[in-house]
Amino acid sequence: MTGTVIFDPLIPWSVLAAVAALALAGVVLALWRGLSGWALRALAALMVLAALAGPVYQIEDRAPLTDIVLLVEDESASQGLSDRPAQTAGAAAELVEALEARDNTELRRVTVKDGEGDAGTEMMTALAAALAEEPRARVAGIIALSDGRVHDMDRLPELPAPMHLLLTGRETDWDRRLIVDNAPAFAIIGEPVTLTLRIEDSGAVPPGATTAPLEISVDGGPPERFTLPVGQDIELPVTLPHGGRNVLQFTVPEAEGELTDRNNTALVQMNGVRDRLRVLLVSGEPHPGGRTWRNLLKSDSSVDLVHFTILRPPEKQDGVPVDELSLIAFPTRELFLEKIDDFDLIIFDRYKRRGILPAIYLDNVSDYVAKGGAVLVAAGPDFATADSIYRSPLGTTLPAEPSARVIEDRYRPAVTDLGERHPVTSGLDWDGEWGSWLRQVDLLPRSGHVVMQGIDERPLLVLDRVGEGRVALLASDHAWLWSRGYEGGGPQLDLLRRLAHWMMKEPELEEEALWAEAVGQTMRIIRRTLEEEVGDVTVTTPDGSTTEVELREVSPGRYEALYEGPEIGLYRLAEGDHEAVIGLGPAAPREFEQTIATDVALAPAIEAVRGGVFRLEQGLPTIRNVREGRPAAGRGWIGLTPRGAYETRDVTQSALLPPWLVLFLAAGFIVAGWLREGRR
Template sequence: MDPAYNAWRLTALSPLPPWALALLGLAALAAVALAWRGLHGEARPRRRLVLVALRAASAALALFLLVEPALELLQTARVRNRFAVLVDASRSMAFPVEPGGPPRASAAGAFLADHRAELARLQDRVDVEWYAFGGDVAPVDPAAAARGLPPTGGKTDLLGALDAAAAGGGGASRKLAGALILSDGADNAALAGGLDGASRAKLRALGFPVNTVAVGRGAPRDLAIERLAVDDFAFVRNTVTVEATLRARGFSDEDVELVLRREGSVVAQAHVKLQRGKDRYTVPLTFAPDQTGTFVFTVAAPVFPGEAVVENNQRSFVLRVIRDRVRVLLVAGRPSWDVRFLRGLLKQDPNVDLVSFFILRSNADQPGPQEELSLIPFPVSEIFGEQLKTFDAVLFVNFAYGPYRGLEIDRFLPNVREYVLNGGALAMIGGEQSFGDGHYGETPLADVLPVAPLDGTTEAETEVHPRLTAEGKRHPVTALAPGEGQNDAVWAALPPVTAVNLTRALAPGAGATVLLDAPGVEVEGRPAPLVAVREVAHGRTLAVTTDATWRWGFVAAESGQGNRAYLRFWNGALRWLVRDPALAPLQVEPDAPAAEPGAPVGLTVSARNPDWGPAEGKKVSAELVSDDGRSVARGEAVAGADGTARIELVPPGPGAYKVVAHGDGGAETATAAVAVRGAGPEDADVAPRPELMSAIAEATGGRASALPGGDLPDLALQEADVVEIGRRKAVPIWDRWWTLAALAGALAAEWVLRRRWGYW
């Protein structure tokens, strides 16, 4: 063999494809089999054996020539595999290696300094690579690792670090022969729950032994809210239970008071008595949210002296409070077609909980005790007293206030006004006992209605085709069809109303908007309002100054138009009154309900034009507001073609923040909430996990040790089994004269013997 080559192997130089060579091999076998069968009558076995052997030799030599075998001479060298030393640099390594001891990072650095010479001797067998991990995995200088790496990383991902080290050697030929990992084992990624079947399979799939040194024994004194179990949303006025898992290490016999706050206000409390030997407690906190919206809640435990981490003593979460059903109070003065259709619509809606009353009194009735005029007395004090705030909307339908002046209800009308100012919704629907006909201009309700009732007037009985105002063309209450042109056409085709209460539009600045007016019915030289809305303080009010909206359903259906317009009008009106979030022209949504410490809060702000199309080019802003009402971060952006804009705000620290978005000019606002955690995954649990480190070593065939007190384990490594081919040369062995001579001799010998022995 040429001394330049140190290995060889057989190869084939034939230009024929493998499948063709396989077919030729089968043909050779068939030729031998036919020869054997043709000699089955030969009585002398020796002759039969000689002839078959010659046939087999001929077939083998022919196949040998067709395959064209050769010797491939190789120049090979074994590749040095790698060995990875991975050092944990996450924040949990700042905790003491044992109660009262040095930081874990310092203990790991001292261990590496003591055994640096032993690790250096590995260079005789493998290439030693050093890495630090704490979220990202990056090469590190061995001297820096021996001094102790700064524990600043925000994540411990042991499996991810091993994967990254295995992939960092420049290809499959540079695989790891093994690894040594120094960590406290406080994994908060794939191995946070320990080793299961899937994670063991992933560790074995690494293909190399992992040797471990667990840094830390015993957990320092710490009290933490470990987790909160609560739904993402709740129903207003329904009981919500938050299950808080309290973890206590290093405590015994202390009393702990857990407090649940909503944006600074205490909503629930619970008492826990800590016991020696028990480190986890499940504590239920129960409350009933009293208003809808998105809020940040915080569960907090007291901070005791000597705790390792105080940031994990509280944890916040975002809860969206919605209505399970819209609770509506309908008070009607007398049966009518409008009352019948409206009650039917509300009763058929599964999302509406309707409570309705008929007060069968008129302006001609003399004042007197309710009990003398009613079979079932109207529960005025209950409905307009303590129960009023339980309703999402109150509807007065052709209800005369006049006959009640001076009676018990007179004391409760201010409650209705306060209900609206504090966020309630009130709708007044017309008729001969409503607005000025019902003398509401003299009541506290005049302060919140979107029109001014003209007391002493009577309704105008005339056919009126409702007309959209400029504001009504783009308001969701009067949006019966998509697009301004289609919406105008739907309103123009509706049957006229037959009566209008005389009212006056409020002066600009009162927050009232007329959406429909009544051409031909004038008040002070202007068309009388037919539908008007108002934003007053925190509440909303609606005025419909006719009791003939039923015609938009019944008469329209009779003429073939259907009742869709009637249904859409009242559904839209109710959704607007109760502030359905889908109808807000400006909306803001955080990327996630909670953010990690130091991470920005990503927000998506959606803006729509008055016609509810995307507000492309609109300038929007958003701010974070703390519990004490201070704006702590603010940003601006311009909406894109889809009406959305991205804003990122950096909170000053952990806590609960209200998100307030503003449209151009500040007239439109939207709110959300976000919680910034006080402790990230690295600070949530200060306990080391030496048992996880030992399990990793066992699963991969490595060896384990632990600090303090442990020594460098006898490192398990795999020998290099991959060779590198530098040069190669093929030497044919088929093109020799003796190969052809042997084939010719075998064929000639078989032919001669067959003739001599009588076979043809």
């Protein structure tokens, strides 16, 4: 029970102040005139003013409330290193026992886990949520058990009481980490890109640790070993070996006494792209489709096109002097002998033997294909004649031979069953039905894959691999009808672009491929094949264990499966003769970027509320009570601020001046003053 005097004025305080000023003026006037009853008049005015102020005696029935102490326990990944879990558990048990033994004290335990994704230790987020659930006037203190590696200090809430950090870890801890900077997402195949590497030691580093080994592997292959200085930025030139995704793994072997090796590996995934695709287009006599090929290749900014159209063959003799011809001589020797290897693709569009390219040149084209080049033949009517390019040394490279028949009839090109599974022709999008073509050269397939068919299911597009190179044969010169919108047109641009990119070995158009796409810790495993069935994919996790994953067909020739990776790191995929690698998450998560226990992040917040920092390896501090605003930590002790909070159960009020008493006293003082002044 507590009693206090409060005021509940009958009129506003401003009006009451005006009345008091008026009364004071009257008393001063009486004093100035020498009236002997001025004191009695002043007492009467004072009684009236006191009554107007409304003094009330208030009695509260209060029940004391306990003080609340928050114990924040860091159970993030970095707290699992060395003996930190045992340190945390032992200290938490002792603190719980000591706090529960205190009078008028309640304990709230707050557990901090790793944040979602790679957010790290979100202690301030957890602390803010805990404070929001408690009356701030009852919080007497905050005790954190942590290594001090907090990653959300920007969310620091306003602390209502002293905060203390009991630091885990050892002063003798040391760690080594590998840092890779400025790693681009894309790089040009065959050209070096510079990565900046740094091997960094922190903590109580043992003497003599000035160099460290570094292992580098590409796509999970055998690593190469180097020795690098510690603490220096090293510029490392890297050349990507192939197009598509290249997975580079950099590893520093674990050193003796090191705190962890989780930050000794860095995964860099870069896509290899070609600088410029060099294409040689050789057109025979002009025809409407020639412009289609040219427009297609010129529309791609990554293509360097060299285009020659044979307008005047050598046998043409019309009497025009050579110096008056506005034509450029065909540099056959330069293109087909000296610089043929500079091209990624050679296209023969309705080309026939006209004495321009000697047999030795076309034989050189066959060697070019066998060594990894690509040739596309768009056949016109001449392909079925004796002047056909098939009748040259290049014929042994082509996947089909002409039957000497050219069919002039309307037909709609169609994708074969095999073509539905081939990446060049599968899923060609087009609104409506494909338009018709009007000509087709009859072919007799010898090898390769027929992916499109025409009249009476005759081969229209045949693809083949020759040696290390690729060859495509299109048995019609009427693809341009689609680009003109004839009978609604068709996916001519998409088809020809896919065809050109497949021949230039773009990874996304490989017909037999295994790869994976990652989102967080989930990977989508994708297997493309021309076969009717595929086996299970063997997934090898970073720790060496294996898992069999069954694939299901989602579209013709495409099989997929989702796999949730149990940990961060490099995964190997294998199905039959096909292998792939992929990295899930960062090689060194945020929790392991810095692992040495420190108070650097939390110190400013703790100093602001006059708290303290203590290492658990030096013993657990005792707990004392301190007054608010006083230092809350000292040698071997930490302080809690008793809040003295209470709950009001009942309130009673009684007037200090009853109205009848005010009236009686005020009237009495006025009458007494009048009588005194009257006798005088």
